[in-house]
Amino acid sequence: MAEPPPLLAADIGNHQIKFGLFPTESEWGLPQPAQVWRLPTSNADFEPLAAALPAESLAWHVATVHRQAERRLADWVQHRRPQDGYRLLRNDALPLEIHVEHPQHVGADRLLAAVAVNHLRAANRPAIVVDAGTAITVDLVSADGAFEGGVILPGFRLTAQSLAEGTDLLPHVDHDPAADPPPVVGKSTAAAIRSGLFWGQVGAVRELTQRIAGELASPPQLFVAGGDAERLAAFLPQARVVPELVLAGIALCARGSSIRPSGKTAEVPARTEVG
Numbered sequence: 001m002a003e004p005p006p007l008l009a010a011d012i013g014n015h016q017i018k019f020g021l022f023p024t025e026s027e028w029g030l031p032q033p034a035q036v037w038r039l040p041t042s043n044a045d046f047e048p049l050a051a052a053l054p055a056e057s058l059a060w061h062v063a064t065v066h067r068q069a070e071r072r073l074a075d076w077v078q079h080r081r082p083q084d085g086y087r088l089l090r091n092d093a094l095p096l097e098i099h100v101e102h103p104q105h106v107g108a109d110r111l112l113a114a115v116a117v118n119h120l121r122a123a124n125r126p127a128i129v130v131d132a133g134t135a136i137t138v139d140l141v142s143a144d145g146a147f148e149g150g151v152i153l154p155g156f157r158l159t160a161q162s163l164a165e166g167t168d169l170l171p172h173v174d175h176d177p178a179a180d181p182p183p184v185v186g187k188s189t190a191a192a193i194r195s196g197l198f199w200g201q202v203g204a205v206r207e208l209t210q211r212i213a214g215e216l217a218s219p220p221q222l223f224v225a226g227g228d229a230e231r232l233a234a235f236l237p238q239a240r241v242v243p244e245l246v247l248a249g250i251a252l253c254a255r256g257s258s259i260r261p262s263g264k265t266a267e268v269p270a271r272t273e274v275g
Helices: 047-052 067-080 108-120 156-165 189-214 229-233 245-254
Strands: 007-012 016-022 035-040 059-064 085-088 127-132 135-141 147-154 221-225 239-241
Touching (some): 108 127, 127 189, 127 229
Antiparallel strands (some): 007 016
């Protein structure tokens, strides 16, 4: 039997598109991409991928919260890599029970993060999943692995943009995910905004996770992902940062597996960042 082609997972967000190349071999543990590429979602130019991707056929599995960008990507793959397979993941095809009013309206990234967390969490324990990107989502996965819904609030960058656009004199303050936490008391307008952005988000996420945990019969595990994961997790008790959680969920769906084997602990292997 021929070996399946390598997987190219694409997570199309509102701010950026992440591409992860996964090897064909499958090991127990949470799959993580060997290489990652990032492009801005707005008017994305996919041509840099042409030289970076391997010449062999790939199997594309794509999740999106930005329909126009996904259509542009699908057209690009069809014209530039016609030998590749292409599959758009839809909510009703994911290996996940979705307990919300309109399952088809939930962002695919939130659901795929839950698929990945089901591979990581301890058996019979619920989990809270924080994804800190353009928006910050705080979602609950039940002890039996169902997506129960959650909370959506604007992320750091979006909050900064709204504050500047909604006022006359307040400046736009750039957000740097790698910066140290700011002093609580800002000594300038910009410093006061940075404090409000950072500590306001930390406080919001802490309050939300505590309130969700307080409504559960057993203590949940806490997983944090996204571009601002490291900064947030430092202030969340017993939080585990998981790189590329959504890409891992895509890989699990592509491999037809969402549940780890009984008795095994899922580990997160190292990967190489590209570009």
